[in-house]
Amino acid sequence: MNRFIVVMWLLVLSTPLCAYSQDNAAEWVLSPKDTDKVEIDMRAVFKNRILRTGDKYYVSPHGDTFYVDVFRFYITNISFIGERTATLANDHLFDVADTNTYSFIVKNVPPGVYHSIRFTAGVDSIANVSGANSGDLDPIKGMYWAWNSGYIMAKLEGRSNVCKTVHNAFEFHIGGYMPPHNAARTVTLKIPEYFQVGRQSMPGISMTADVAAWFANNLDLAKTNSIMIPGKEACMMADNYSRMFFIDEVSYTPLNR
Amino acid sequence: MKKYAIAISLGMFILFISSAFDTKDDEIKFVIPKGWPKPVYDFSKNKLTSEGFRLGRKLFYDPILSRDGSTSCANCHTQWSAFTHVDHGLSHGINGLKGKRNSLTLFNLAWNKAFMWDGGVNHLEVQPLAPIANEVEMGNSLENIVKALDTAHGYRARFYLAFGDSAITGQHVLKAIAQFLVMFQSYNSKYDKYTRNEPGGEMTEQELNGLKLFRQHCNSCHAEPLFTNYSFQNTGLSVDTFLNDYGRMKVTGDPKDSLKFRVPSLRNVAMSYPYMHDGRFRSIIQVLDHYTNSVIQSPTLAKEFKTPMVLSVQDKKDIFEFLKTLSDKDFLYDMRLRDWRE
Numbered sequence: 123m124n125r126f127i128v129v130m131w132l133l134v135l136s137t138p139l140c141a142y143s144q145d146n147a148a149e150w151v152l153s154p155k156d157t158d159k160v161e162i163d164m165r166a167v168f169k170n171r172i173l174r175t176g177d178k179y180y181v182s183p184h185g186d187t188f189y190v191d192v193f194r195f196y197i198t199n200i201s202f203i204g205e206r207t208a209t210l211a212n213d214h215l216f217d218v219a220d221t222n223t224y225s226f227i228v229k230n231v232p233p234g235v236y237h238s239i240r241f242t243a244g245v246d247s248i249a250n251v252s253g254a255n256s257g258d259l260d261p262i263k264g265m266y267w268a269w270n271s272g273y274i275m276a277k278l279e280g281r282s283n284v285c286k287t288v289h290n291a292f293e294f295h296i297g298g299y300m301p302p303h304n305a306a307r308t309v310t311l312k313i314p315e316y317f318q319v320g321r322q323s324m325p326g327i328s329m330t331a332d333v334a335a336w337f338a339n340n341l342d343l344a345k346t347n348s349i350m351i352p353g354k355e356a357c358m359m360a361d362n363y364s365r366m367f368f369i370d371e372v373s374y375t376p377l378n379r
Numbered sequence: 380m381k382k383y384a385i386a387i388s389l390g391m392f393i394l395f396i397s398s399a400f401d402t403k404d405d406e407i408k409f410v411i412p413k414g415w416p417k418p419v420y421d422f423s424k425n426k427l428t429s430e431g432f433r434l435g436r437k438l439f440y441d442p443i444l445s446r447d448g449s450t451s452c453a454n455c456h457t458q459w460s461a462f463t464h465v466d467h468g469l470s471h472g473i474n475g476l477k478g479k480r481n482s483l484t485l486f487n488l489a490w491n492k493a494f495m496w497d498g499g500v501n502h503l504e505v506q507p508l509a510p511i512a513n514e515v516e517m518g519n520s521l522e523n524i525v526k527a528l529d530t531a532h533g534y535r536a537r538f539y540l541a542f543g544d545s546a547i548t549g550q551h552v553l554k555a556i557a558q559f560l561v562m563f564q565s566y567n568s569k570y571d572k573y574t575r576n577e578p579g580g581e582m583t584e585q586e587l588n589g590l591k592l593f594r595q596h597c598n599s600c601h602a603e604p605l606f607t608n609y610s611f612q613n614t615g616l617s618v619d620t621f622l623n624d625y626g627r628m629k630v631t632g633d634p635k636d637s638l639k640f641r642v643p644s645l646r647n648v649a650m651s652y653p654y655m656h657d658g659r660f661r662s663i664i665q666v667l668d669h670y671t672n673s674v675i676q677s678p679t680l681a682k683e684f685k686t687p688m689v690l691s692v693q694d695k696k697d698i699f700e701f702l703k704t705l706s707d708k709d710f711l712y713d714m715r716l717r718d719w720r721e
Binding site: 250251252253254255256260261262263264266268269270271272300303351352353 | 495549553
């Protein structure tokens with residue numbers, strides 16, 4: 123009899139274990155009220171100040187005072203890493219001049235708990251050689267080189283008195299997909315809080331892009347103020363700005379349906 | 380009687396209109412001639428339709444694409460010269476500004492691996508961005524073009540018919556132009572008929588001798604059946620000190636590519652003077668004289684020219700006669716490709 127009870131208990135206890143050992147996908151079925159969307163917010167800063175174009179000035183680590191006129195970059199191939207890795211075809215162009223680009227929604231994220239987010243800062247080589255693309259990759263966005271095909275993956279333009287150029291301008295148009303000068307960079311960020319997709323509230327990740335990263339390694343604007351073609355310099359700059367991303371916080375927005 | 384006349388002229392008019400707008404099924408059939416390699420262009424991502432082709436044709440001939448409404452693609456690419464800018468060494472664009480290169484002939488573009496003399500453009504669909512954005516060509520932007528088309532008469536409906544969406548996008552503008560461009564097909568010259576043993580392909584002895592010489596001296600670069608192997612080569616031209624054009628090196632940044640330009644196809648070459656990337660030669664004989672007499676030695680010079688090419692005056696004439704058999708009237712007078720002003 124005792125034996126029987128032990129076996130019974132073992133059976134009862136092992137049931138949930140069995141369920142777990144099966145494909146987790148079976149566990150996380152969305153009910154109609156749940157969402158598979160994730161909202162990503164992005165804001166541009168210089169160190170601890172919100173980035174403004176035009177009249178606000180900033181001081182680089184090298185000590186150069188400068189203004190920013192244009193700041194745009196691509197984030198593509200977003201994936202969420204957790205119990206499983208979900209890669210989503212998602213292309214987003216952030217433009218500091220266009221508040222509509224400050225947040226976007228990633229759809230079809232499989233429900234689950236994730237600890238990191240990974241994306242391409244830039245545009246991968248496949249998209250660079252596949253002709254006319256749509257959405258944020260449409261060449262209409264002004265992030266495409268006509269005479270030497272390929273995407274401009276990120277742009278930073280501004281002015282500084284140390285630049286001995288027309289209008290004291292500096293221009294960084296970073297791109298190039300052909301090895302060895304591929305400027306696309308993979309960025310992986312740890313999500314600092316518990317992050318779960320697939321409940322009745324939409325999870326959001328608030329990110330920051332810190333322009334200061336462009337000026338890392340004591341970048342001297344008097345010497346480096348124009349990068350307009352693929353090459354070593356563009357790759358150096360891509361290395362710099364691939365470190366500009368930070369996650370501030372995770373939030374959940376209840377969905378009223 | 381008068382009624383009759385009206386009825387008849389009305390009937391004629393309707394016939395005329397409907398023939399002009401008639402969608403022939405063969406209109407957009409892309410042909411892969413027998414024995415040719417597989418095209419490079421991926422048709423699965425841009426399915427050819429009659430509506431897409433027509434929209435592309437309208438865009439190609441419409442000066443709305445340029446900033447000042449003066450210049451269409453056809454200004455520099457006219458059909459009867461195999462779609463190059465005939466008689467212009469360096470192409471002119473808006474405000475009569477001169478460009479830096481000789482226009483290229485346009486046909487069999489679905490086989491191109493890269494575009495432009497230096498291969499700087501990597502896909503047919505993004506090719507139009509180059510002239511559109513160029514200050515001396517069309518001086519415009521795709522963004523402006525989409526805005527202009529959005530309010531122009533008759534475009535929104537055509538975009539709807541072609542792509543199922545009347546909201547005009549840059550992507551659809553480019554895909555439509557590509558649908559038109561891939562249909563520039565040239566494979567029915569006398570030479571083609573000769574290789575296929577068809578009537579009209581009877582070659583003269585001189586032409587046959589030219590073909591023999593061609594296969595001996597030229598085929599390594601201007602390879603049959605497309606008459607180019609799409610490689611980049613330095614043919615020993617002197618550098619124009621005004622243009623300072625070093626070709627492929629500008630794209631790759633590699634000194635090994637200095638002075639290399641893409642091998643152009645020689646199909647329809649008799650129609651497309653002047654020649655070379657800067658249009659410096661006015662005749663084919665001048666090109667051949669360069670190959671035998673004025674090749675400049677340099678580290679990147681093609682191996683074929685390291686030792687001077689030897690061709691007699693007669694050889695050159697024979698080669699010239701052969702090259703003329705590459706002119707393709709079916710293509711040069713293809714009614715589908717002309718400006719219908721629809």
